[in-house]
Amino acid sequence: MKNLPVLMAFFAITLISCQAPVPSGEPDLHQHIRFNQVGYYPTALKEFVVADYEAATFVILDEEGKKAFDGTLVNKGKWEASGETVMAGNFSGLSKPGIYTIQLNTGRVSAPFEINMGVYGSALDASIKSFYFQRASMSIEEQFGGEWHRASGHPDDQCLFHPSSGKTEGTLYSPGGWYDAGDYGKYVVNAAITVSQMLNLLEMVPKAIPGDKLNIPESGNGIPDLLDEIRYELDWVMTMQDEDGGVFHKLTALNFGGFIMPEEYDLDRYIIGKGTYSSLTFAAVMAQASRIYAETDPEFAATALTAAEPAWEWAVAHPEVYFRNPEDVVTGQYGDNDSSDDFYWAAAELLISTGKG
Ligand SMILES: [Ca+2]
Ligand SMILES: [Ca+2]
Structure with a gap:
């Protein structure tokens, strides 16, 4: 106690x-x-x-x-x-x-x-556990979520391609990941920034990381729960990479779905946009993840790095594809007018992970 x-x-x-x-x-x-x-x-x-x-x-x-x-x-x-x-x-x-x-x-x-020395421990645990409650495409079970248990929503197993994605046919299997802060959208740039902060914590102060007892479905599997939680997001992020290495910008409906429970949501979900900084932030966070997971999951670490490099190459070939919401889309834009910082970040992470300048 x-x-x-x-x-x-x-x-x-x-x-x-x-x-x-x-x-x-x-x-x-x-x-x-x-x-x-x-x-x-x-x-x-x-x-x-x-x-x-x-x-x-x-x-x-x-x-x-x-x-x-x-x-x-x-x-x-x-x-x-x-x-x-x-x-x-x-x-x-x-x-x-x-x-x-x-x-x-x-x-x-x-x-x-x-x-006391341990005074922020419970706040840290709760902060990390909060991401579990944000999980899309899965139910929050009572044994893990207590009074906040809920049904699953947003299977995202047949997402339509918005023309801004560069594709017009077929669907994308893109389940999982966390909901964004205040809506049910999933945004690559936000995901990359968020996960990178968490990976920084793992990289800089590994001793401060809670262990395997946050009471999430992966608790007790021998892997720190923070790594498990991050994987839930990164597994989704990886589905957002196109075959040519470029990375789609976001997965949302054309508009917000209102303040409803996940299972009540019935709007079509789209893969929207594809751009320089979604590709660069993807490259950066995947390169960083390849280092962090090298010990606990070398297979995933290798996969992450294999995904990072073509995203970087796509951005180099398309250095100024700035995302803007298409006219029929009003969900979070998260636009940018300057990719120089994103190039710098991705290059640094790739350099650290690969040693290649
Ligand atoms: Ca665990
Ligand atoms: Ca930028």
């Missing part, structure tokens, strides 16, 4: 936000003491803010109510972004792990918070 203190803090804050209004003239100080509800690392900068409330000094109390730290509030004046007058407190000198509250000299006390 290492996450218990964090949960306690969360519930405390939730309860506070639900409590009855405070009589006028008596500000509800819990709303006025702003701190990092997730918690603080022991040696990190630790600050909090008191907004629109008069106080001068503060103490940090431990779980037994004993003083662990004291300090003076510093007036920071009016913060234009919120329209509030704020004072700041700093308790970076307190590094001992524990559960604490902030008490002002007026007697008002904050909700509890934690100082």
